[in-house]
Amino acid sequence: MSVALLAAASAFAQDLGDTWGTGEREAAYYRIxxxxxxxxxxxxxGSFVSLPDGRLAVGTRRGEILLLSxxxxEHPRPTVHRFASGLDEVLGLAYRDGAFYATHATEVSRITDTxxxxxxxxxDTVSDKWGFGHYHEFALGSKFDAKGNLYVALGLSESYNSKEKFRGWALKITPEGKTIPLCSGLRSPLGVGENEHGEMFYVESQGPWNGSCSLKHLKPGGFMGHPISFNWYPFAPNMGPEPVKPNSPSRMEIERLRVKELVPYAVVFPYKKMGRSISAFEVNRSGGKFGPFENQLFVGDYTLSIVMRVTTELVNGVWQGACYPFRxxxxxGILAVHFTPRGQLIAGGTNRGWPVRGMKDNLLQRLDWTGKTPFEVLDVRAQSDGFVVRFTRPVDAALAARPESYVLQTYTHFYAQGYGSPEVDHTRPTVTAAVVAADGLSVRLQVQGLVQGHVHDFHLPAVKSREGEALLHDRAYYTLNEIPKR
Known part of the structure; x- marks a missing residue:
C-alpha cells in the first residue's frame, strides 16, 4: 500500500472532529x-524564510533547501532551484548576511555558497549540543531574535521518553555560537518563535502532561510541564536544581503553586474545536496587507489543516491570551506558515506520518486577503471584573448591550501523566453588564464567576454588526491564568 493510501486509511480510522462549517464564507475574505x-x-x-531578492526559501522534510521564484x-507559476540537500528534516530556517541557518534533526547548520x-x-555546525538516536526525535528552529539569538525546541524520544541528551528541552544559541539550556519539560513541539511582543514561545501538542494543545512561553529557567526530561539537569548548571515533580492527576493551577518553575499554558487550544496538532506560527507584521489582524499570531494545525489566530498579553507577570478560528x-497537514513581504500567508506541510484532514501530499498554498474586512472578534482582553471584546467592524449597539448576547462557560483539563484530557471542572459565569463603546468597536463585559486557571469559552451568536451581519466566527477561547489587579 502506498504512503498516501496508508495515511488516508489512518485518517478515516480516526474521528478528526467537525469542521467549523465556515469555509465558504471565509473565502470571500481570504482566498486559498x-x-x-x-x-x-x-x-x-517544514520551514520558510523570505530572501532579500524576493525569493522564498523552503526547508523540507526531505532534507533540502529549495529556492522559489x-x-x-497574483497567479504564481514558480521556478524552483535546489540550493542544498543532504540534511535531515529542515524544521527551522533563518537567513542572515548571505547565510542560511537550518535547524534539522542533529544540529543547526550555517550553509553558504562561497x-x-x-x-x-x-x-558549518553552529550547534549540535543535543542527542539524536531515533527518527521520532524532532528539532524545531526559530528565526533570529532582536539580539541575534536562535532557539531550538527539541521533541522527546518517540514522544514519551528522553533517551538522548536534552530531548524535551529548549536551547538558546547565541551569536557567538554558545548553546545555553533554556527550559525543560517540552513534549512534542511543532513550532518555535516570537509572539507579537517579541517574547519567545513554542507550540505544544496534546499528550502526556498536556491535556490539550497549547502555546507556551519559553521563560528562561522554566519547566514546561513534562518531567521525563529532568535527567539532563546535571548538564545544565545554569538552570539550577531539578524542580519538584508535579503530582498526577492534578490541575495546572494547583501544581504551579507547588512547582515554582512550572510555566502555565499561555493559550490553550480546546481539542478538536481548535486543532489537534498545532504547528508552526508567525506574527502578522504586514502593515495592513493581510486585513485587520496586524500583530497577531497565525497558527497552523497539522491534523485538521486549518489556520487559527492568537493574541497574548502579560498579566501579573504571566503570559495568557486567546485563540480564534480563522481559515x-x-x-x-500544515507544518509551516510564513508571511511574505506582500502580506500573503504561505502554508505548507505533508500528509506523511499522522492522520490528517487535508490529504494532498505535495501541496503549497497561499492565503490572500481579498480587501474585504470580515465581521470578526478582533481580540479579547482580560479585566479585573471581566473582559473587553473588540470587533473588526462596529456592532449593533442594542444587541451588543444585552448581557444575554454573550454565552460563557469555563473549564480546564487534568494535568496528568496520562495522554490528554477531557474538559473538566465546568462552570457557567454570568455576564452582568455589557457596555458598548461609542464607536461600536468594543464591548466591556462585567462577568460574575471568573475562574483563574480556566479556559473561558465565548459563544456570541446573537452579536451582529450595524449592518445586521452575523460574526464570521462566533467563538473565542481565553486562557485566564491571572485575573488583572484592580
Whole structure:
C-alpha cells in the first residue's frame, strides 16, 4: 500500500472532529491559492524564510533547501532551484548576511555558497549540543531574535521518553555560537518563535502532561510541564536544581503553586474545536496587507489543516491570551506558515506520518486577503471584573448591550501523566453588564464567576454588526491564568 493510501486509511480510522462549517464564507475574505509546482519537485515543506531578492526559501522534510521564484505573483507559476540537500528534516530556517541557518534533526547548520554558483558548498555546525538516536526525535528552529539569538525546541524520544541528551528541552544559541539550556519539560513541539511582543514561545501538542494543545512561553529557567526530561539537569548548571515533580492527576493551577518553575499554558487550544496538532506560527507584521489582524499570531494545525489566530498579553507577570478560528479547508497537514513581504500567508506541510484532514501530499498554498474586512472578534482582553471584546467592524449597539448576547462557560483539563484530557471542572459565569463603546468597536463585559486557571469559552451568536451581519466566527477561547489587579 502506498504512503498516501496508508495515511488516508489512518485518517478515516480516526474521528478528526467537525469542521467549523465556515469555509465558504471565509473565502470571500481570504482566498486559498494553490501554488503549482514544476514536475518532479516534491516539497513536504517544514520551514520558510523570505530572501532579500524576493525569493522564498523552503526547508523540507526531505532534507533540502529549495529556492522559489515567482511565488508571490497574483497567479504564481514558480521556478524552483535546489540550493542544498543532504540534511535531515529542515524544521527551522533563518537567513542572515548571505547565510542560511537550518535547524534539522542533529544540529543547526550555517550553509553558504562561497563560489557563488547558486549551490551550497559550505556547511558549518553552529550547534549540535543535543542527542539524536531515533527518527521520532524532532528539532524545531526559530528565526533570529532582536539580539541575534536562535532557539531550538527539541521533541522527546518517540514522544514519551528522553533517551538522548536534552530531548524535551529548549536551547538558546547565541551569536557567538554558545548553546545555553533554556527550559525543560517540552513534549512534542511543532513550532518555535516570537509572539507579537517579541517574547519567545513554542507550540505544544496534546499528550502526556498536556491535556490539550497549547502555546507556551519559553521563560528562561522554566519547566514546561513534562518531567521525563529532568535527567539532563546535571548538564545544565545554569538552570539550577531539578524542580519538584508535579503530582498526577492534578490541575495546572494547583501544581504551579507547588512547582515554582512550572510555566502555565499561555493559550490553550480546546481539542478538536481548535486543532489537534498545532504547528508552526508567525506574527502578522504586514502593515495592513493581510486585513485587520496586524500583530497577531497565525497558527497552523497539522491534523485538521486549518489556520487559527492568537493574541497574548502579560498579566501579573504571566503570559495568557486567546485563540480564534480563522481559515479552514486547506489541502495538506500544515507544518509551516510564513508571511511574505506582500502580506500573503504561505502554508505548507505533508500528509506523511499522522492522520490528517487535508490529504494532498505535495501541496503549497497561499492565503490572500481579498480587501474585504470580515465581521470578526478582533481580540479579547482580560479585566479585573471581566473582559473587553473588540470587533473588526462596529456592532449593533442594542444587541451588543444585552448581557444575554454573550454565552460563557469555563473549564480546564487534568494535568496528568496520562495522554490528554477531557474538559473538566465546568462552570457557567454570568455576564452582568455589557457596555458598548461609542464607536461600536468594543464591548466591556462585567462577568460574575471568573475562574483563574480556566479556559473561558465565548459563544456570541446573537452579536451582529450595524449592518445586521452575523460574526464570521462566533467563538473565542481565553486562557485566564491571572485575573488583572484592580
Amino acid at each position: 491559492v494553490n501554488v503549482p509546482l514544476p514536475e518532479g519537485v516534491y516539497l513536504e515543506a 515567482g511565488m508571490m505573483d 563560489d557563488r554558483d547558486g549551490r551550497a558548498d559550505r556547511f 479552514e479547508g486547506l489541502g495538506t
